[in-house]
Amino acid sequence: xxxxxxxxxxxxxxxxxxxxxxxxxxxxxxxxxxxxxxxxxxxxxxxxxxxxxxxxxxxxxxxxxxxxxxxxxxxxxxxxxxxxxxxxxxxxxxxxxxxxxxxxxxxxxxxxxxxxxxxxxxxxxxxxxxxxxxxxxxxxxxxxxxxxxxxxxxxxxxxxxxxxxxxxxxxxxxxxxxxxxxxxxxxxxxxxxxxxxxxxxxxxxxxxxxxxxxxxxxxxxxxxxxxxxxxxxxxxxxxxxxxxxxxxxxxxxxxxxxxxxxxxxxxxxxxxxxxxxxxxxxxxxxxxxxx
Amino acid sequence: xxxxxxxxxxxxxxxxxxxxxxxxxxxxxxxxxxxxxxxxxxxxxxxxxxxxxxxxxxxxxxxxxxxxxxxxxxxxxxxxxxxxxxxxxxxxxxxxxxxxxxxxxxxxxxxxxxxxxxxxxxxxxxxxxxxxxxxxxxxxxxxxxxxxxxxxxxxxxxxxxxxxxxxxxxxxxxxxxxxxxxxxxxxxxxxxxxxxxxxxxxxxxxxxxxxxxxxxxxxxxxxxxxxxxxxxxxxxxxxxxxxxxxxxxxxxxxxxxxxxxxxxxxxxxxxxxxxxxxxxxxxx
Numbered sequence: 001x002x003x004x005x006x007x008x009x010x011x012x013x014x015x016x017x018x019x020x021x022x023x024x025x026x027x028x029x030x031x032x033x034x035x036x037x038x039x040x041x042x043x044x045x046x047x048x049x050x051x052x053x054x055x056x057x058x059x060x061x062x063x064x065x066x067x068x069x070x071x072x073x074x075x076x077x078x079x080x081x082x083x084x085x086x087x088x089x090x091x092x093x094x095x096x097x098x099x100x101x102x103x104x105x106x107x108x109x110x111x112x113x114x115x116x117x118x119x120x121x122x123x124x125x126x127x128x129x130x131x132x133x134x135x136x137x138x139x140x141x142x143x144x145x146x147x148x149x150x151x152x153x154x155x156x157x158x159x160x161x162x163x164x165x166x167x168x169x170x171x172x173x174x175x176x177x178x179x180x181x182x183x184x185x186x187x188x189x190x191x192x193x194x195x196x197x198x199x200x201x202x203x204x205x206x207x208x209x210x211x212x213x214x215x216x217x218x219x220x221x222x223x224x225x226x227x228x229x230x231x232x233x234x235x236x237x238x239x240x241x242x243x244x245x246x247x248x249x250x251x252x253x254x255x256x257x258x259x260x261x262x263x264x265x266x267x268x269x270x271x272x273x274x275x276x277x278x279x280x281x282x283x284x285x286x287x288x289x290x291x
Numbered sequence: 292x293x294x295x296x297x298x299x300x301x302x303x304x305x306x307x308x309x310x311x312x313x314x315x316x317x318x319x320x321x322x323x324x325x326x327x328x329x330x331x332x333x334x335x336x337x338x339x340x341x342x343x344x345x346x347x348x349x350x351x352x353x354x355x356x357x358x359x360x361x362x363x364x365x366x367x368x369x370x371x372x373x374x375x376x377x378x379x380x381x382x383x384x385x386x387x388x389x390x391x392x393x394x395x396x397x398x399x400x401x402x403x404x405x406x407x408x409x410x411x412x413x414x415x416x417x418x419x420x421x422x423x424x425x426x427x428x429x430x431x432x433x434x435x436x437x438x439x440x441x442x443x444x445x446x447x448x449x450x451x452x453x454x455x456x457x458x459x460x461x462x463x464x465x466x467x468x469x470x471x472x473x474x475x476x477x478x479x480x481x482x483x484x485x486x487x488x489x490x491x492x493x494x495x496x497x498x499x500x501x502x503x504x505x506x507x508x509x510x511x512x513x514x515x516x517x518x519x520x521x522x523x524x525x526x527x528x529x530x531x532x533x534x535x536x537x538x539x540x541x542x543x544x545x546x547x548x549x550x551x552x553x554x555x556x557x558x559x560x561x562x563x564x565x566x567x568x569x570x571x572x573x574x575x
Contacts, residue, residue: 008379012391015376019398019453022409025419029412075312083309086302101313107560108321108553109510111527115534115549116320119327119542137316144317205403205513210535223404224517231412238405245400253393 023242030235048236058237061222068132068218069201072139073194079140080147081190085178088155089164102148105141110206113138117211132216138207143197150193154186188255195252199245321553328547341547351529351548358526358552361440362508365447370501372448373455374493380456381463392460399453407517410437410446438519446514451504458503462496499566506559509552526552 033043052058087098105113117138121129128134160182167177205220214221219241226234331338345351380391401409413420414437421435436442466489474484512527521528526548533545 005382008382011376011379012383015372015379015452015456016391016394018449019394022406022413022449023398023401025413026405026409029419079308079312082305086305090299090302101317105317107506107557109506109512109527109556111510111512111530112324112549112553112556113317113320115530115542115546116322116324116327117316118534119323119546120315120320137312140312141317144313199400203400203403203405205516206531209513209516210531213535220404220513223408224513227404227408227411227517231417234408235412238408241405242401246397249397249400253396 026235026238026242029232030239032232048230048232049240051233052236052240057217057222061217061219064132064216065202065219068135068139069198072136072143072201073197075136075140076143076147076197077190077194080144080151081183084148084151084155085160085182088152089161089174099148099152102144106145110138110142110204111210113141114207114210117207130212130215132212134211135207135216135218138211139201139204142204142207143200146193146196146200150190150196151186154189155182157189158182158185160186192252192255195248195255199248199252202241202245202248324546324549327543328550330543332541332543334543341544344544345547345551350524354524354526354529354548355551357440357524358509361444361447361525362505365444365451365508366501366504368444368448369451369455369504370459370497372452373459373500374497376452377456377460377463380460392457395453395456395460399450399457402450403513404517406450407446407514410442410449410518414442414445438522440523443515443518443523446518447508447511450511450514451508454507455500455504458500459493459496462493466492495566495569499563502559502563502566506556506563509555509559 028041030048031044031046032041033045033047034041084098087094117134118129121127121134128137163181163185164174164177167181168174172180203220204218205224208218208221209224212218212221214225217225223234223237223241226237327334328341329337329339331340345355380388383391410418412418414435415421416437418437437445470488471484474488479487510527512531515523515525515528516531519525519528521532530545530548530552532539533541533548
């Protein structure tokens with residue numbers, strides 16, 4: 001039995017080493033001064049990072065990427081939340097359609113999506129190829145599957161339809177029910193899909209390169225452009241970029257892990273708590289009538 | 292009654308932005324691509340010439356073949372590694388398992404341009420390992436060229452493995468300890484357990500994972516673009532140059548190839564769906 005465990009240790013060890021080596025080497029390379037004939041760098045320096053953080057282009061690209069993410073993910077939440085809510089609560093017969101439309105982008109790679117987008121928006125009534133706006137549209141569709149799944153699952157977990165029914169029974173309008181009962185309960189679920197979308201868009205290259213290219217330089221385009229220049233500087237970009245991604249996905253993992261750890265009763269308790277709070281007055285009024 | 296109708300009207304109005312985005316950026320472009328693929332180079336005449344061109348051209352067939360081969364090979368190797376590694380995962384304590392899955396999750400985000408760059412500084416012409424090994428007198432990488440087919444496969448496998456591990460690992464949770472006990476009580480050996488129970492139970496999940504990895508590699512563009520530029524004949528790179536480069540601009544031909552690629556992807560996804568339904572009967 002013991003030999004068997006050490007065998008598995010070797011397998012897992014090899015896998016982890018294989019997965020981590022490129023990252024570790026890039027990290028070392030980004031802080032290395034002289035490193036060409038030794039196993040570890042001869043000297044360490046932060047000058048590549050200093051150089052990077054003095055590069056106006058880097059900030060410009062970062063700004064562009066953040067702008068796109070902010071606008072697209074914002075639009076995603078603002079548009080998808082009411083859409084999914086309305087369809088599940090009022091037009092449940094269209095749910096299948098919504099799911100098909102929302103999951104389709106998952107099976108269409110950006111390279112294919114870009115072909116049609118170029119065709120539609122190169123000329124004609126809305127020539128936005130080459131502007132950031134076409135990316136907003138393309139990215140909205142890119143994050144659609146994640147937004148859809150996140151929001152729909154959250155709505156299901158809190159039993160949104162029954163919650164709305166209950167709230168209505170207690171005298172709330174549907175909008176009130178959404179705002180005060182459903183929304184507070186699904187924020188954390190939406191947060192996860194939002195962060196996933198942020199990470200996804202942060203590393204998106206195909207659309208950015210094909211639809212806009214250098215005319216609105218995102219962080220990925222900047223990185224691709226720097227590939228052939230100083231390796232140390234590019235390593236510093238890669239590490240900076242990856243740290244941001246890690247931060248975002250790390251938060252996602254923490255959030256989902258927390259949710260898994262906390263058994264479901266407590267989340268139900270929370271929703272009961274939320275029902276109680278805004279409707280306490282009405283509740284007591286009803287009781288008063290009965291007595 | 293009228294109030295309800297009015298309310299429904301407002302609700303439908305709230306759906307409008309969603310419909311606009313979906314029509315404008317998802318359905319519209321896909322339809323435009325499909326339509327464009329059945330037009331001649333002038334964009335007016337309706338014809339299936341573009342598809343004929345692809346299937347008659349050695350060059351484009353080569354691109355399709357290269358993409359298929361690289362996707363198949365990288366998917367097969369990654370699935371094999373993931374099946375073994377995920378099994379090894381299950382031998383550790385839950386805490387370690389969670390951490391390992393986390394590592395897989397974290398590294399799965401390391402893809403595209405940054406990943407290619409990492410491999411270039413490690414194994415490129417002046418790469419760290421390339422120089423180091425040649426100085427140490429080991430010519431492990433002497434015949435290795437990162438900017439070639441083997442290099443491309445190497446990098447593809449790297450970004451496929453974490454994904455494969457994350458997809459396969461959960462299905463090992465489905466293999467209950469009691470099954471093993473029952474099998475050994477009935478006189479089965481470890482080998483016969485895996486042969487007759489374990490692997491058949493895992494098979495749909497393995498096949499599903501394989502199809503996802505295959506689709507993932509077929510659609511991959513950034514990694515290949517950064518690594519080989521347009522020096523290597525891949526379907527995704529060809530589509531990109533047909534619709535966006537200034538030299539070989541042929542949008543109709545690009546559309547036809549896009550339709551082919553999309554069909555392959557949707558086929559793989561459909562296959563995965565069927566396989567998932569097999570293991571998860573609760574999914575309808």
